[in-house]
Every structure is written in structure tokens, then in C-alpha cells.
Amino acid sequence: MQTLTDTLALSRNRARATEMFLRERVADDVQERLEEVNRSFTSPLIVTPTPALWSQIVPDAPTIPVTETLPVSEAAHDLLIHDLSLHWANDLVGQLVQSRRALAPDGLFIGTLFGGQTLHQLRTCLAEAESRLTGGLSPRIAPMGEIRDLGGLLQRAGFALPVADSDTINVSYTDAFALMRDLRAMGEANALHARLRRPTRPRVLLDAAKIYAQHFADPDGRITATFEVVTLTGWAPAASQPQPLRPGSATARLADALGTAETPLKTDQN
Template identity: 60%
Template sequence: MQQPPDITDRAALARNRLRAQRQGTEAFLQEEAAVEIKERLGEVNRRFTTPLIIGGFPDPWGDLWPDARRIADDDLLDITPQAHDLIIHAFGLHWANDPVGQLVQCRRGLVADGLFLGVMFGGRTLSELRAALAEAEAALTGGLSPRVLPMGEIRDIGGLLQRAGFALPVADSVVKTVTYRTAFHLMADLRAMGEGNALAARNRRWPRRDLFPEAARIYAQSFPADEGRVRATFEMMFLTGWSPHETQQKPLRPGSAAHRLADALRPGGGRDTSAKPL
């Protein structure tokens, strides 16, 4: 079977991240994601003793588990099978060439009934920048170049967890709107986060000198914010799944329900004690 082409240029991604780390600016949104993960872990009645954190920026996650093992989010993860009771995939899955393969490796690295938590950018991320760049490039050149990473939709992510063999999969998202002085300040912030263009199919040639000024003009016109600023959307998608274990809850067998759905859905149905068995 022919191998599909890589989406991400891993060497370019590594350069982008190294530059951000040297500047000490990569923590934007990473810290917010770490706080969200910490809150979710607080709702789990479990003490974890062998955590693993996967990601390109270890520093923002240090407060979560100072003694956790940390590894890079390479295509082939450095994970020992059944070695961890908690694995956190910290903001790298959207760059993965094989997201399902990453999740399968994580599931195999968990002990039975171990917990996986992941965070990645979702499909609504940078929708404004994507639209402005596309409109500007189409008008100036009559074509489009890959400039913003394609990202998954929330309805598809739960399916990835199931395909990877996780039990009790859950996917949800948090959308944040950030404002910038101009689109140029947004693009500078993306580079500072290590989230610059690392697409394998990106155009290596220098763009036209008028492309980004035109995109910034369209951006300011189409997506204004208060005080003459522009808005940018970031969608953080959170993935939760458990390594299968016989003690976990199982879906009910078809036909095994004790009450009629119509009774449960009628007004006050949640409090009705008179529903008849099927």
C-alpha cells in the first residue's frame, strides 16, 4: 500500500519550536491549556504515579507534574508499552502526520484503565487568518498556497479516539478570542509560539511583496475588534480516553432499557417515577 505524503515538515517544525524556546515566548496558550488539563484531572478520583507528558514545549507543563517523564511528539514516540497510568499529549497532535498512530502508541503505553488526555488546536483556529490570506492570494496570483495548517473538527476527533482503541472516549473544545493590533502582530505571535508554517507542501519561494499587506488590509476590514484592533479565534480541543479494562462501564445492550424514551423526554420526565417497564 502506498504511504500517504507527510503533512508536516518535521525539520521545519523543530526549527520553529527551537526559535520560540530561545526567545522564551512559547508559553502563550500552552499555559492556558495546562490549566484546563489540571482542572480536568482534579475531577478524576484517581492518584497517578507514572505520568508521561508528550509535547514540543515541556516548560509550560512543569507545574502539572514536575517529576513526570517528558518526551518529544515525534512520529515514533519513545514510550514503553504499559508503563504509564497517565499520558498527556500536550499541543502536538495537530502537527502529527498520523494522529491515529500517535493515539494508538499512547494507548499501548498505558496500563489497563490508564487515562489519556490530549489537547490540540481545532478547526475554528485561525479561521480569520485563513480567509484573509486565501482572499488576498487568490486576488493577486489567481491561486492558493498552503499557509495555515488544516485542523480537525470536533465531530471527527471522538472517532479518532475510538479508532485508536480507547474506551469511554470524550472530545470537547474551548474557544478563545484574542485581539491584536494588526494581522502582522498575530503572525508574529504565531512565530513566537512555534506555530509558524511547517507544512510539507508549503511554497518555499518568497511570496509577493504585496501579499501580506493585502491580507492584513482584508483582515482588518473583515474581522475588526474594538479600538481598531482585529480578532483571532483559537479553538483548543480536549481529548479524553481510557485504556480498556473489564471493570469499566459498558454501553447497554440494545433492547435492555428499563423505561420508554418518550417517558424520559416528556416535561418532568427526569423526575417521573411512574414510567412503566417495557
Template identity: 55%
Template sequence: MTGNNGIPQLFDISLLAQRRKRALSKYGEDGDFLLREVASDMLDRLSLVMRPFPEIVELGGHTGLLAKSLQNRKGTRRITRLEQVPDFFSGKEQGIVVDPEILPLKAGSINLLVAPLFLHWINDLPGLLLQIRQCLAPDGLLMATLLGRESLKELRQAFLVADSEITGGASPRVAPLPDLKDMGTLLQRAGFTLPVIDHDILTVRYASLFDLMQDLRRMGATNILHDRSRTMLRRDVLLRAAEIYQQEFSDPDGRIRASFQILSLSGWAPDESQQKPLKPGSARISLTSVLGDKSRQQ
């Protein structure tokens, strides 16, 4: 499916909002264990940045967990949450309901934008990164976490084999996710300076595939692909997938493993104060004088 702007629409973003809304209503903010893990890590990373961020935006956090924690950070003047539906706001929070692919922010108005576990659902990620860079003030910071391509690889494989065996085909059930190597290129193309990208694999163990799928529902993170099957998952396919998962991805104690690849990225809006690499030939001391002329050594 292609949108009005010609961008392929891989994800049904409105469905994501519905599922997150249902999960938050039923399980509360404690239902999303992965978001809690990621928010804690992002706070640790921000603690290493010894400077204030007066104007902060949280994009797509849906529980507001990270925004609440940043409220107490020294130098914070205001935090604005951008969410898909008003149900994600509570109390006197500063929030705006938005289409997450069109940011209603003035150029150069934000010092820090955080996006916990959200950008991987965006159809036009290069376009959104450009918008984020433009809304950041000079020397403003983007910090985001995304699910990477290695996430739920076991679940993807189990359903691929089960579908192939029983239906003779394959239905897309696990979303295609960004690759670590691609994110650095996307940040640079959007005009960010000093980009940093790293990743971690979080392995979670479950009693069965059914417990894993229940956790995904608690996170509102079940299949939102536009090309997903609209028919109910066949029971025989589900049971076969569970069997394959148990056979291929279980530990000696019988519990299965589920991998979540967490991509962490940051980038700064350009500013004259930032350190810049020297131009070729501009160094005042030659490398040879520092290391010695190795070509003459025997």
C-alpha cells in the first residue's frame, strides 16, 4: 500500500494506537515491561549529558513513563508529549494529539526530543528524522530507541515454517524492522551531527509461545502490518508454530527464548560550538613525528 505522498505504508499506525490504548486500559503502564526497561536505559544515558534541556518533547511514549521521569531533571522547564490519541494523557500533562508522521513543532524550538520504542513503526522514517532535526534548536539532541531487525526472530521463523507446512504459503506476521547499519546513514542524511548508534539483545524466557504472545498484547505490539491477514489465525497453524518454537528455541528446562534487539541512537542538531574533524592536511604535527618513521626501522 502507498500513501498520498508516495511512501509505502507498511504499518497501520491508527491500529497501533487502538492496540496501545486497549493494552493501557486493561493492564496499565506496568503492562509494558520492555518500555520500562528502555526508559531506564535512556535515563542512564541522559545522566551522562551534563547540560540542561529546558524544552523537552516525548514522541510516542504512550504511557508517559519517560516524560514523568524527565520532569525532575535539573534544568527542565517544560515537557510536551506528542501522542496519537488523548487517552494516553492524564492529569495536567502538557500534551498534543498528532499524526506522528507530521510534527506540529516550530523550527528550532526544542532542546531534547526523546522517542522510546516508537520510531520503528513509522512508515516514512527518513522524513520524520528530518522533521525532528528541523524542530531541534542548535545543539539540540534526539535520543531514541527502536526495535531492531533481530527482534522476535524465533517467532518469525516458527510461523514461517508452520504456515509453509500447513497452508503452503506464508503470511506476514512479524513486522520488518530497521537494521542497525541503516540507522547511522539515516541520521546523517537527516542532517544530524555526532550520531551514535548501538544495540543490545534482550533475551526473555517464556513457558510457551502463548505466554510470549500474551506479553506482546500487553504491550500493544501485535501485528499492525497493512498486508497482514484479515482472517483469524488458524488454530492448527498456531499449534504447529508453538510446537516448532518449543523444538527449536527452548532451553534444557523447557522454557523458550524470545530475542528483542534494542537499537539506541542519538544525534545532535548542528551548532558552531560542536567539535569538528580537522580538514585533511590541516594538522600542525605530522603523524610520522609522533610515531617515528617506521619505514626506516629494521
């Protein structure tokens, strides 16, 4: 397995994090989802780099840090929340499988991560500036999954009733440098294993900021940055859950249910 993330660098970035507005918004959304489920959870667990944020949302719920191997017991929880970290996982499917195994039958999993549209403006501008000035590209922003693929990973990990949906959040900044400072403050600075281990040339950043202002600024001169938050929801399989019917086992015709006449399909005879 190829190593995507430098976990030590990621830990350092998170230890210096001071800005929580996106995490707070995502946590509030998870709280709303839990209220809609209308179910009491007696043994929840939260996988998060920011445990203090969850103390008011799921009171008394134990938290564990995000690690490659999660310190969990099999079938020990009826709710597991994986908090806005899966986009950094070296083994995303492995994190999902471990989460599913930690759930008791009919336990609920909610995982949040940044999706493929996140920071697409910044990626474009940095790539154009760097390729123009250096003739090449270096890894700067983690590759993020598309929602259609992430939903399939839930099924691959063994979850029942899998759902993936996304929320697009557009944030306004004075310029690209303000955005990059905010990413560092969020603990989301570059932690890719293959990143440059020397400072980026100032000219690259200056040119990227100019390109950003040219293509992604509003009439007031402020730039927009997109964050796509994908929420993955699934249940640990249980016999009590709805099951799909076997092919050919239907007892009523669709035409009868719709109140229409059934017309045989004509085929060409050559």
C-alpha cells in the first residue's frame, strides 16, 4: 500500500490547530442527523482529533484519536462517529472496516471527510503557477474521493443501507494568502508523504495568488474557497434490517400498482 500521508506531520499540524469553524459546522450537522434518527445510543464512540468539540454534542461519549489501527473492541458500540479525518487516511477502506467491526449489530456509523471539490480553486492556481515557473508539479493538496466512489467504499467495508451525501461550503477570504493561513490554523496544511521538504519558492505563491484573484474573485475583490464535506452513513448488518427481495420474487405487477396497461415489448425479427 502506497503511503499517502505523513502521519507525524499531520499530528504536528493538528497540534497547532486553532481555527475550528468548519469542524464546528460539521459537528452541528452530525448532531442534527442524530436527532433525526430519533434513537437513544447507550455506547457511542467518537474518533476525532478534537475531542473537546464533541463534549456538548454527544455528552459523556468516549473519544479516541485518529490512528492507523483504531483501539476498538469488536461489536462494542451502537454509534461510531469518525470526525472529518478520513481524507487523510492511508487506508480509507481499512478505517471503514475497523469502524464497522467496532459496531454492534444495527449500530450506526457516521463518517465525515472532505470531498473531491474541496479547494479546487487553490489546486488549479498552484498547479498553473508552479508548472509555469518550474516546469513541474509537486504534491500540495491531498487527493480527495468523489462522492460516487465513497458510497461504494461503504458497501465494500460491509455496511448495510449505505448513504453518501455532500454539503458544499463556500468561504470568502481577502486573498489566497489568507486562505493558506486559515488552512494551517485548521490543521489542514500539507502533510502529504511525497510533499516538498523545502520551502516553496515565494514567486510560485505570489503567482498563484494573482491567478486566484483573476479567476475566482467576487466584485469586491475577495476570493472564494470551496470545501465539500461528504458524510458517509451506514449500519452494521442485522437480521432486523430491511432486506432486498430476491429477483423474481415479486407478487404484484408494476403495471397494476401504477394503474396502467402492460404493453409487451416488441423485438425486431431479422
